[in-house]
Amino acid sequence: MNKYTCGSRGLMKTPVREPKMSLGTYLKTFKLRYSVFSWLTFAFCLIGQQALFAQSPTDGLMMPKGEICVLANYEFGHFDHYWEGSFLRENQTIATVHRKTALAMAAYGISQKLNVYLGVPFVSTNSTRPNGGKFAGVSGLQDLTIALKYEALKSQVGNGELSGYASLAFSSPVSNYLSDYQPYSLGLGTQQLSWRALLKYKWNSGFYIRATSAYIWRGYTQAEREYYYNNGSYYTTWMDVPSSWNHELVVGKWFFGNSLRLEMNLSSLRSTSGDDIRAYNAPQPTNKVNMDRVGGFVQYYFSSIKGLGVLAYYNRVFQGRNAPELSTLGAGITYQFKL
Amino acid sequence: MKTLLRIIILLSGLSLGGCFRELPTELEFDSYQFQGIDEDAGFWKPILLESGSDLSVPNPTSVSSPEYQMELEQVKEAIRTMNEQQRKNVNYWTNNPVIRWNEIALELIAKYNLIPGPNEDGTYTLPSPNDPDGPPVFPFAHPPYASRALAYLSVAQYDGLIAAWYHKFRFGRKAPFEVDPEIPHAYVTNQIPAYPSGGAVVASASRAILTAMFPLEAAYLEEKEREHLECLILSGENVPSDLEAGIKIGEEIAALSMTRASGDGMKNAQVSKPVSDSIANAAFERFGWKWKNLESPTRPVGLTPLFGKVKMWNVPNVEATRPGIPPTPGSPEYLEDVKILRKYANEVTVERRRIANFWQDGLGTYTPPGHWNDFAREFIVQYKLNTIRTARTYAYMNMAIMDAGISCWDAKYYYHYPRPIQTIEGFETIAGTPNFPSYTSGHSVFSAAAAEVLAYLFPQEAQKVRAWAEEAAISRVYGGIHWTFDATVGTTQGRNVAQYTIDVAKLDGAD
Numbered sequence: 001m002n003k004y005t006c007g008s009r010g011l012m013k014t015p016v017r018e019p020k021m022s023l024g025t026y027l028k029t030f031k032l033r034y035s036v037f038s039w040l041t042f043a044f045c046l047i048g049q050q051a052l053f054a055q056s057p058t059d060g061l062m063m064p065k066g067e068i069c070v071l072a073n074y075e076f077g078h079f080d081h082y083w084e085g086s087f088l089r090e091n092q093t094i095a096t097v098h099r100k101t102a103l104a105m106a107a108y109g110i111s112q113k114l115n116v117y118l119g120v121p122f123v124s125t126n127s128t129r130p131n132g133g134k135f136a137g138v139s140g141l142q143d144l145t146i147a148l149k150y151e152a153l154k155s156q157v158g159n160g161e162l163s164g165y166a167s168l169a170f171s172s173p174v175s176n177y178l179s180d181y182q183p184y185s186l187g188l189g190t191q192q193l194s195w196r197a198l199l200k201y202k203w204n205s206g207f208y209i210r211a212t213s214a215y216i217w218r219g220y221t222q223a224e225r226e227y228y229y230n231n232g233s234y235y236t237t238w239m240d241v242p243s244s245w246n247h248e249l250v251v252g253k254w255f256f257g258n259s260l261r262l263e264m265n266l267s268s269l270r271s272t273s274g275d276d277i278r279a280y281n282a283p284q285p286t287n288k289v290n291m292d293r294v295g296g297f298v299q300y301y302f303s304s305i306k307g308l309g310v311l312a313y314y315n316r317v318f319q320g321r322n323a324p325e326l327s328t329l330g331a332g333i334t335y336q337f338k339l
Numbered sequence: 340m341k342t343l344l345r346i347i348i349l350l351s352g353l354s355l356g357g358c359f360r361e362l363p364t365e366l367e368f369d370s371y372q373f374q375g376i377d378e379d380a381g382f383w384k385p386i387l388l389e390s391g392s393d394l395s396v397p398n399p400t401s402v403s404s405p406e407y408q409m410e411l412e413q414v415k416e417a418i419r420t421m422n423e424q425q426r427k428n429v430n431y432w433t434n435n436p437v438i439r440w441n442e443i444a445l446e447l448i449a450k451y452n453l454i455p456g457p458n459e460d461g462t463y464t465l466p467s468p469n470d471p472d473g474p475p476v477f478p479f480a481h482p483p484y485a486s487r488a489l490a491y492l493s494v495a496q497y498d499g500l501i502a503a504w505y506h507k508f509r510f511g512r513k514a515p516f517e518v519d520p521e522i523p524h525a526y527v528t529n530q531i532p533a534y535p536s537g538g539a540v541v542a543s544a545s546r547a548i549l550t551a552m553f554p555l556e557a558a559y560l561e562e563k564e565r566e567h568l569e570c571l572i573l574s575g576e577n578v579p580s581d582l583e584a585g586i587k588i589g590e591e592i593a594a595l596s597m598t599r600a601s602g603d604g605m606k607n608a609q610v611s612k613p614v615s616d617s618i619a620n621a622a623f624e625r626f627g628w629k630w631k632n633l634e635s636p637t638r639p640v641g642l643t644p645l646f647g648k649v650k651m652w653n654v655p656n657v658e659a660t661r662p663g664i665p666p667t668p669g670s671p672e673y674l675e676d677v678k679i680l681r682k683y684a685n686e687v688t689v690e691r692r693r694i695a696n697f698w699q700d701g702l703g704t705y706t707p708p709g710h711w712n713d714f715a716r717e718f719i720v721q722y723k724l725n726t727i728r729t730a731r732t733y734a735y736m737n738m739a740i741m742d743a744g745i746s747c748w749d750a751k752y753y754y755h756y757p758r759p760i761q762t763i764e765g766f767e768t769i770a771g772t773p774n775f776p777s778y779t780s781g782h783s784v785f786s787a788a789a790a791e792v793l794a795y796l797f798p799q800e801a802q803k804v805r806a807w808a809e810e811a812a813i814s815r816v817y818g819g820i821h822w823t824f825d826a827t828v829g830t831t832q833g834r835n836v837a838q839y840t841i842d843v844a845k846l847d848g849a850d
Binding site for chain 2: 092095130131133134176178181223224225227229232235236239240278279280
């Protein structure tokens with residue numbers, strides 16, 4: 001277990017390898033995804049928790065067999081501009097929207113090559129005052145995500161190691177939150193299923209790059225009204241939530257004998273269908289959400305306390321369609337141990 | 340392990356196959372046997388016309404004439420060369436196309452029910468029929484606008500069909516599928532004479548009125564009319580001369596309907612800021628309070644302050660249905676309401692949230708008048724109403740709904756009562772607070788009026804629709820945007836308003 005603990009200094013002795021499954025890393029990755037998630041969700045709820053998980057499973061790290069890693073993470077997201085279609089605007093009705101997310105997640109190494117993940121966030125939303133709309137914020141549990149990640153490839157190539165992973169994630173709401181209450185909704189209120197492929201190359205120097213592609217299928221969400229407009233009339237409470245392609249590119253480096261890691265990431269989300277937010281109107285779960293985001297991530301494993309790690313990150317959406325111009329700041333603690 | 344994973348991934352994909360839902364975009368129903376054909380409906384009392392005989396059509400040719408035989412050949416040729424899309428269209432329009440035109444109206448209402456946002460400098464521009472492209476586009480199809488569009492549409496359809504019925508049973512010319520056994524009939528057969536075509540009356544009148552109400556949709560509506568008229572031929576129900584006579588009636592009744600609309604006072608309903616301020620100040624002097632818009636930037640004028648002055652259909656004067664004075668802010672009755680509203684805001688139960696959202700019918704939707712047209716549609720099919728009774732249902736219900744809106748708006752701007760967010764410190768809502776005074780609740784008045792008319796026309800459903808109306812009323816209190824007395828007094832007001840329409844309906848000869 002020593003070699004693989006989240007903060008294990010033991011890793012220094014095997015410099016070519018990185019911690020198999022540092023929980024922190026794991027979590028962090030997870031976390032990132034999650035944050036992506038939350039911003040999306042929040043904004044207009046488009047992105048699901050799923051993405052988050054999917055990502056986490058998309059980190060190029062594996063937990064060793066029989067080890068468990070837990071993550072507790074807090075994230076603060078906010079925006080005061082959003083894209084109505086492709087038009088970036090402000091809206092004093094909602095002023096600045098805050099979205100706070102507390103996430104608990106666990107990862108477990110079923111085998112050296114297969115990990116399973118489980119996580120659920122608690123989300124709270126509100127507008128700053130003064131605002132013109134006087135809408136009440138909401139809070140509650142969002143979606144439970146369960147994910148599997150499989151290490152499909154690992155080999156020495158050139159001056160480093162090439163690895164490939166596949167993950168499958170499923171998420172589903174665990175409370176009766178209303179997805180049709182945007183931009184305050186806790187989530188998209190639908191089941192999501194994602195397939196993800198990840199390729200990573202790590203130089204012996206500690207530099208690494210990672211590319212991820214995922215398809216996220218989203219089902220239907222049930223509103224509490226029986227009519228809505230989506231480029232035409234719909235006489236049903238059910239709304240089709242667009243699926244999406246998510247891509248991410250990461251560059252990072254390990255420092256201090258694999259106890260500190262820094263990453264920059266660029267990610268994109270493209271819905272495969274959906275309508276635009278209409279002029280000065282609220283978003284709805286049927287919207288076609290696209291966004292591009294840039295972020296930074298840092299993670300540190302303590303040498304003094306075995307298994308303990310901390311992480312922090314910041315992301316900002318810099319381009320979008322029917323999406324909030326969201327900034328998120330998050331921090332978390334991970335702890336890894338053997339069962 | 341790899342095999343297991345492959346299986347899991349495969350299954351995860353396959354499992355989605357069962358996850359696709361039908362999302363209906365219209366009421367799905369097949370053509371049906373009408374409950375009756377109302378041979379005497381040509382003698383019912385219309386709304387705008389004196390009688391069904393007011394609109395004339397040329398005498399039709401006999402079915403044995405060469406002209407008619409030539410028309411039959413055209414029908415046969417059209418049916419023979421019908422493509423898949425045309426076949427779908429025939430099924431879509433059914434033998435009760437009044438429902439389809441009502442659905443088109445609801446869709447346009449939802450499409451145009453978007454409140455203009457502020458300009459860069461914090462000012463607001465109002466939609467104008469003289470510059471429909473905007474921005475903002477014209478119209479803003481808010482609930483009063485929607486109620487009015489639906490009323491003029493339905494009244495024209497109804498009067499037009501009374502005129503059509505009058506001539507249909509006077510001439511008794513059969514439908515092509517009855518004249519020539521080689522012509523297939525796409526629908527269930529009802530023995531209604533074909534000349535003039537009732538479908539063509541509805542198509543042309545609906546197209547004309549909706550084009551006036553939604554000018555940017557002219558091309559879309561023209562295409563819908565063309566498609567509908569084509570289906571009347573393809574269904575085997577009409578020859579071209581049946582359509583021509585129907586179109587003549589449709590255009591004439593639409594013109595009469597729009598003449599009334601142009602002089603009903605709606606064009607003065609949205610006022611300037613000085614007029615708006617003087618209305619607010621008059622209320623303040625009278626009662627000691629006035630409603631304020633709390634949006635940011637503040638909207639200078641509430642929604643259609645003078646909609647209460649628009650010409651009513653069946654109520655002799657709006658004061659006849661004006662409710663009594665609401666509780667003074669600060670009074671014990673008012674404070675009791677504050678307590679109730681705070682309780683609802685602090686304890687949003689699953690049921691109250693559901694009710695608030697189910698009835699919200701806010702921006703971007705078909706509005707409360709649209710919601711009641713949606714309900715009516717289902718009763719119409721359930722009780723197998725023919726087209727003229729369908730039009731009658733919509734006409735009386737939508738006149739009552741528009742009268743309800745006028746009466747409600749009269750109360751709103753006469754009393755100018757504040758919304759809960761204005762007088763309860765720090766109050767937040769789960770529904771959007773509209774840009775007009777609180778007392779009485781539009782949802783309550785619209786819904787009670789609609790429910791009363793439906794209760795009269797569908798007595799078996801009376802209990803159900805009245806319960807719905809009460810739920811619609813209280814939904815606004817659950818949403819945090821209305822006082823309980825806005826809802827309860829509004830419900831009574833709506834019932835009172837509807838009674839005037841029901842009294843007219845009772846005497847029109849149909850019941």
